[in-house]
Structures are given as structure tokens and as C-alpha cells.
Amino acid sequence: MREEEYLQCMHFNCIRSPEGALHNQSVAIVLAVDDAQRQAVEASGRGALAIAWHERPDEPLAILRNPEFYVHNKEERCARQLGTTHPHHPYAEIIYRAGNWLVGGDLQVLRRIKYDDGLDAYRLTPRELRREFHKRGADAVFVFQLRNPIHNGHALLMTSCREDLLRRGYRNPVLLVHQIGGRVKADDVPLRERILQNQEVIAEGILDPDSTMLGIFPSPMMYAGPTEVQWHAKARMNAGCQFYIVGRDPAGVKHPEGDRDMYDPWHGKKVLLSAPGLERLEILPFRVAAYDKQIGKMAFFDPARADDFLFISGTKMRAYAARGESPPDGFMGAKAWKVLQDYYARKREGSESG
Amino acid sequence: MREEEYLQCMHFNCIRSPEGALHNQSVAIVLAVDDAQRQAVEASGRGALAIAWHERPDEPLAILRNPEFYVHNKEERCARQLGTTHPHHPYAEIIYRAGNWLVGGDLQVLRRIKYDDGLDAYRLTPRELRREFHKRGADAVFVFQLRNPIHNGHALLMTSCREDLLRRGYRNPVLLVHQIGGRVKADDVPLRERILQNQEVIAEGILDPDSTMLGIFPSPMMYAGPTEVQWHAKARMNAGCQFYIVGRDPAGVKHPEGDRDMYDPWHGKKVLLSAPGLERLEILPFRVAAYDKQIGKMAFFDPARADDFLFISGTKMRAYAARGESPPDGFMGAKAWKVLQDYYARKREGSESG
Numbered sequence: 001m002r003e004e005e006y007l008q009c010m011h012f013n014c015i016r017s018p019e020g021a022l023h024n025q026s027v028a029i030v031l032a033v034d035d036a037q038r039q040a041v042e043a044s045g046r047g048a049l050a051i052a053w054h055e056r057p058d059e060p061l062a063i064l065r066n067p068e069f070y071v072h073n074k075e076e077r078c079a080r081q082l083g084t085t086h087p088h089h090p091y092a093e094i095i096y097r098a099g100n101w102l103v104g105g106d107l108q109v110l111r112r113i114k115y116d117d118g119l120d121a122y123r124l125t126p127r128e129l130r131r132e133f134h135k136r137g138a139d140a141v142f143v144f145q146l147r148n149p150i151h152n153g154h155a156l157l158m159t160s161c162r163e164d165l166l167r168r169g170y171r172n173p174v175l176l177v178h179q180i181g182g183r184v185k186a187d188d189v190p191l192r193e194r195i196l197q198n199q200e201v202i203a204e205g206i207l208d209p210d211s212t213m214l215g216i217f218p219s220p221m222m223y224a225g226p227t228e229v230q231w232h233a234k235a236r237m238n239a240g241c242q243f244y245i246v247g248r249d250p251a252g253v254k255h256p257e258g259d260r261d262m263y264d265p266w267h268g269k270k271v272l273l274s275a276p277g278l279e280r281l282e283i284l285p286f287r288v289a290a291y292d293k294q295i296g297k298m299a300f301f302d303p304a305r306a307d308d309f310l311f312i313s314g315t316k317m318r319a320y321a322a323r324g325e326s327p328p329d330g331f332m333g334a335k336a337w338k339v340l341q342d343y344y345a346r347k348r349e350g351s352e353s354g
Numbered sequence: 355m356r357e358e359e360y361l362q363c364m365h366f367n368c369i370r371s372p373e374g375a376l377h378n379q380s381v382a383i384v385l386a387v388d389d390a391q392r393q394a395v396e397a398s399g400r401g402a403l404a405i406a407w408h409e410r411p412d413e414p415l416a417i418l419r420n421p422e423f424y425v426h427n428k429e430e431r432c433a434r435q436l437g438t439t440h441p442h443h444p445y446a447e448i449i450y451r452a453g454n455w456l457v458g459g460d461l462q463v464l465r466r467i468k469y470d471d472g473l474d475a476y477r478l479t480p481r482e483l484r485r486e487f488h489k490r491g492a493d494a495v496f497v498f499q500l501r502n503p504i505h506n507g508h509a510l511l512m513t514s515c516r517e518d519l520l521r522r523g524y525r526n527p528v529l530l531v532h533q534i535g536g537r538v539k540a541d542d543v544p545l546r547e548r549i550l551q552n553q554e555v556i557a558e559g560i561l562d563p564d565s566t567m568l569g570i571f572p573s574p575m576m577y578a579g580p581t582e583v584q585w586h587a588k589a590r591m592n593a594g595c596q597f598y599i600v601g602r603d604p605a606g607v608k609h610p611e612g613d614r615d616m617y618d619p620w621h622g623k624k625v626l627l628s629a630p631g632l633e634r635l636e637i638l639p640f641r642v643a644a645y646d647k648q649i650g651k652m653a654f655f656d657p658a659r660a661d662d663f664l665f666i667s668g669t670k671m672r673a674y675a676a677r678g679e680s681p682p683d684g685f686m687g688a689k690a691w692k693v694l695q696d697y698y699a700r701k702r703e704g705s706e707s708g
Contacts, residue, residue, distance in 0.1 A: 079433035
């Protein structure tokens with residue numbers, strides 16, 4: 001992003017196209033560089049930067065021409081994007097460590113970005129996703145964004161969305177289960193394990209294999225709550241999804257001080273419903289699912305018999321797996337649970353031996 | 355503002371009307387109440403709040419019906435509106451002292467708001483301003499927003515804007531000199547002295563008395579830089595102005611830590627030029643004026659002979675007045691300067707005797 005786009009993103013969560021239309025763009029897509037990097041570009045006199053993986057500096061992925069350097073005001077960026085300047089917000093930590101300059105320009109991507117981690121087949125471009133939806137004959141695409149394993153409550157919700165769409169007259173609604181592919185907090189489950197777990201959920205038929213696609217959205221997790229959820233929705237809208245499922249506290253995180261949510265858990269949904277540039281996307285509000293002890297499975301929460309329900313948060317789920325225990329039957333498919341159990345067992349051994 | 359409007363204001367600097375149009379609204383217009391006040395409203399069972407001056411609780415100015423209470427997340431509000439959470443930003447100080455709840459609702463204003471400070475005649479409503487512009491036969495209205503006394507550099511700029519508009523074919527451009535009427539920082543010049551000083555500038559003919567109107571914009575100063583300048587512009591657009599003069603660092607302030615500007619001094623102008631909902635307003639960029647030692651008056655800065663120019667900041671101007679000294683001849687009209695000198699003399703005596 002050049003500064004003009006960056007400022008619009010910070011202040012309006014939108015960027016105006018040359019024709020005057022407003023496009024939702026809530027998060028900054030910027031390259032931070034330090035003083036030495038800026039000086040090197042300017043001293044080279046080439047007026048362009050090559051962009052490459054850190055480990056393979058000789059294989060440029062893209063060229064940034066006519067670069068424009070502007071001040072990386074980290075305090076202001078954190079404030080406007082994260083709603084806090086606290087240095088221990090997980091994405092503020094990354095911003096504060098980054099260079100003092102941002103650089104934008106005219107970007108030419110030279111080759112397809114590959115991660116070579118065995119998961120590249122899950123990283124489809126927006127155009128490829130549209131093609132795939134078309135190939136499957138989808139007349140509606142609904143997306144579930146996540147950075148977590150899928151438990152049966154999530155699955156219930158996705159299945160129930162599909163049923164709603166069928167009731168509304170769609171004949172072939174396709175579900176895109178879209179895992180965040182970029183950096184997550186250290187206590188979130190890594191991408192590989194999430195994909196393996198999701199594959200098991202689909203293989204076990206907990207999600208319908210015929211109408212479900214699993215994919216990776218290669219964005220870092222910013223934990224920017226109502227700001228980030230717009231990006232999650234907009235990027236999928238661009239890839240041909242018409243329906244976006246939103247729940248409690250999307251892209252949320254605990255406040256670094258005290259055991260409270262950083263963002264009001266319902267602001268994400270409210271902001272999505274009023275965001276400029278997302279008018280073409282239909283927001284499907286999330287119903288809360290919990291473990292119903294009466295029937296021994298995940299079910300939609302019924303406040304009339306609240307005591308029958310057990311809420312199993314991500315933290316609680318990780319605690320079960322970390323202790324080698326199992327959650328109540330019906331919380332998650334058995335093979336899917338095993339993926340997590342094995343991961344936490346390795347992690348536990350690693351930390352014990354380490 | 356109800357929460358739905360507040361959230362749109364925080365995230366988009368815009369509010370969508372029921373018809374779908376986006377209206378610029380960059381600052382929150384909210385009422386903060388504390389726990390006891392909220393409980394009192396709820397216990398009363400009346401479903402309405404009377405709003406009055408603190409000093410005259412029995413003379414309600416307005417009624418807020420169907421009140422909606424929501425959490426006043428002060429950290430997030432400061433972050434998103436001020437670009438900082440620093441407790442010593444001058445408006446953050448006010449937010450952090452306010453109540454823990456915000457309340458919005460359906461507002462009915464019962465009577466005209468009067469301040470009874472002898473300046474109410476300067477406080478015209480948007481409708482009254484439009485009527486006044488019409489009465490004067492204005493075919494263009496340009497506005498200069500300020501919280502400072504007017505020096506001859508400001509006057510040069512305003513006069514030169516008028517000449518530009520005449521050259522563009524307008525026959526009767528009217529200038530609205532619009533002083534911020536609400537709370538300002540303790541080291542800013544108080545409203546009464548600014549109005550007296552501005553009156554002298556007009557009486558001395560430094561600004562053309564026939565085509566200049568002096569008025570008060572009764573908003574508090576928030577020192578919110580690029581966020582606040584949109585509010586300054588939008589409110590005047592609503593009152594019938596077509597042209598808005600913007601300069602360096604509008605609504606700016608020093609960072610509480612270190613001698614640096616809180617906001618990039620050119621972000622205000624850039625944000626105004628791209629802000630949704632301000633398309634009908636033409637932004638007139640500010641040329642920088644400084645004291646030209648060659649000719650002994652304020653003139654547009656010429657970088658080719660930078661050494662001939664003396665920059666007299668508000669701080670420097672206040673320092674002259676505070677020491678009882680005079681700035682160079684030609685910096686400000688003599689009678690206008692005397693208003694400031696007298697004010698600072700009284701202030702000095704007050705603090706010495708105090």
C-alpha cells in the first residue's frame with residue numbers, strides 16, 4: 001500500500017477506486033523496512049525492490065516499482081487497527097518489532113507463491129476458488145473462517161446453515177472451510193494439525209464430504225477483532241462466496257491485562273452488518289452451540305435449560321488434550337480428536353525433554 | 355449516538371442512513387454516565403433522561419427517550435479516535451475521567467441552547483447560517499476553522515482564497531471565520547479573547563468587513579487531528595459552506611511524550627481529500643505563510659529564499675505576549691495584538707498574585 005491507501009484503510013476501513021467506488025479494506029497490507037533497507041534501495045538508484053523469502057534472497061517473488069517510503073507510526077497503527085497500543089497484544093508485538101518505514105509501490109508478482117510445506121494444494125487463489133465453485137455446480141457458497149480445530153458444535157452450525165440455504169431454495173450450497181494460513185499465537189493449534197484434523201472431520205462424514213471444500217487463506221492472524229473480521233469477509237467475497245458465517249468474538253483475543261475480552265464479542269457481527277463495501281455479502285449470524293449433557297452431543301444452546309449445557313472453550317479443549325484426557329463423547333469426532341491428542345502429546349514431550 | 359452509530363463512527367468515520375447513503379461522521383457524539391446515573395434512570399422506570407446544564411438541573415434542555423446503555427470502552431475509543439491511548443493526550447484525559455457507560459437514544463431538544471456569555475449572537479445554527487449566507491447574496495462560502503487568534507499570515511491566506519474564487523468567476527464569495535466554541539487546552543487562548551481579537555482584525559480591515567462573517571462553532575476541541583478535521587469540515591458543509599480551507603496539522607497537538615507532533619501534519623489534508631461523505635465539499639489547500647523579513651510582513655513562504663522567513667508558531671506568539679513583548683511589525687494588526695497582550699498581562703498578574 002502507498003500512503004494514500006494506507007490512510008484510507010486506517011480511517012475508513014475502505015479504499016476508494018479511481019472511479020469513486022468504495023471497497024472495503026480494513027487491514028493494512030504493508031511492507032515495513034528499517035533505515036538500512038531504505039537507504040540500500042535509495043542508494044541502488046534502481047527505483048525498485050525485489051521481494052523474496054528471507055531464506056531464499058536470490059529467488060525474487062515480486063518486484064515493487066516506484067517505491068514510496070513513509071513513516072511507520074506504530075503507535076497510531078496499533079491504535080487505529082487494534083483498538084489498543086498495548087505492547088503485548090499479539091499483533092502489536094509484531095508491529096513494534098518491525099521497521100520504522102513502510103514502503104508501497106507498483107507490485108508485479110513474478111511467480112506463484114509456494115510454501116513447499118505439503119499444503120500448497122489447499123492454497124487456491126480467488127480465481128481458482130471461483131473456478132472450483134463453478135466446477136462443483138454451486139449455486140450458493142458459504143464460508144466458515146477459522147483458526148481452530150472443528151468441534152461438533154461448529155459442524156452442527158455449518159450443517160444447519162446448509163439446511164437453511166436449501167430451505168431458501170438453493171439446490172447445491174457449497175461450504176468452504178477456510179483455515180487461516182499465516183502466523184497465529186503460540187498457543188493456537190498449528191496449521192498442519194488443523195488441516196489434518198479438518199480432513200478427519202470431513203472423512204468421518206461429520207461435515208458432508210460432497211459439498212464441503214477445505215482450503216487455506218494465507219493471511220496472518222492479527223487478532224484485530226471487528227477490524228479484521230471485515231478483511232476475513234471481504235477476501236472471501238472477492239473469491240466468490242455469497243454467505244459469511246459470523247459468530248461470537250471473531251478474530252478476538254484476551255486483553256493482555258486481566259482476564260477479559262479485548263473486543264466486545266458482538267462488535268464483530270455488528271460492524272460486519274454495517275461495513276461499507278460488503279453490501280453484496282450476506283452475513284449469517286452464528287447460533288451458539290454447546291455440549292448438551294441431556295443428549296450427549298453438541299446442540300444449539302437453549303437458555304431455558306442453561307444448566308444442561310457445558311461450554312467447552314478453545315482453552316478448555318486444549319487443556320483436555322494437553323493433559324491427555326478426552327472431552328465428553330460427542331464433542332468431536334474420534335479420529336479428529338486423535339490428531340489433536342497426538343499433537344499435544346508431542347508438544348508435551350518436547351517441552352519435557354527440552 | 356446509539357451503539358450502532360457509535361460503532362460505525364469508530365470504524366468507518368461514516369454513518370449509513372436508513373436509505374443506504376454514507377454520511378461522514380468521524381467523531382462520536384455521546385453522553386457518558388456513571389453507574390449511579392444509569393441505575394437512577396433504570397430505577398425511575400420512566401425510560402427517558404432529562405438533559406440540563408450542570409448548574410441548572412431543573413431547566414431541561416432536551417429529553418433522551420428509549421435510552422440504550424452500552425459500555426464506554428475508553429481505551430478503544432481513545433485508540434480509534436485519537437490514534438493513541440496515552441492518558442495525557444488532552445482529550446484522552448477527558449474521556450478517561452468520564453463515566454463507564456455511554457447512553458444513546460431518541461433526542462428531543464426542548465429549547466435553544468444558550469450560554470449567556472454575551473457571545474450567543476455568534477452561535478448560529480446551520481439553518482441560520484444558510485439563511486445569513488443567502489441574505490448576503492453569497493454565491494460561494496468558504497470557511498476558516500480556528501482555535502487561535504488571527505495573524506496576518508492567516509488573513510493573507512483567507513484574502514488570497516477569496517481572490518482565487520473571484521478569479522474562478524464567483525462574484526460574491528463570503529468568508530466564514532468560525533471559532534471553536536467548546537473546551538480548549540489550558541494554554542490555548544480563551545474564546546472571549548479570540549472573538550475580541552477577531553473583531554479587531556475585521557474592524558481594522560485586515561479582513562474585508564463586507565464579505566467576512568465571524569461565528570462560533572460550539573464543539574469541544576478534541577485534538578484528534580485527521581479524525582477531527584473531517585468533523586470540522588462536515589459540520590460546515592451541512593451549514594452551507596462549499597469550500598473548506600485546510601492547512602498544516604489541523605486539530606493537531608504535541609505528543610505528550612517528547613517534542614513531536616502527535617499526527618503527521620499532512621495527514622489531515624490527505625484524509626479530507628479521500629473522506630467518504632465529503633465529496634460535495636471542495637478542499638482548498640493551505641499555503642504556508644511566514645514573516646518575510648525582506649518586506650516586513652507576512653507573505654507566502656518561498657523555499658528559494660527560506661532564510662528571509664521567520665516562522666512564528668502559536669507557542670512563540672504566546673511567548674511574546676506572555677513576556678509583554680511585541681512580535682515583528684506586520685505580524686498582526688495593532689489593536690488585535692493589544693487584545694492578546696492585555697489577556698496575557700491579566701493572566702500573568704493572576705498567576706503572580708495566585
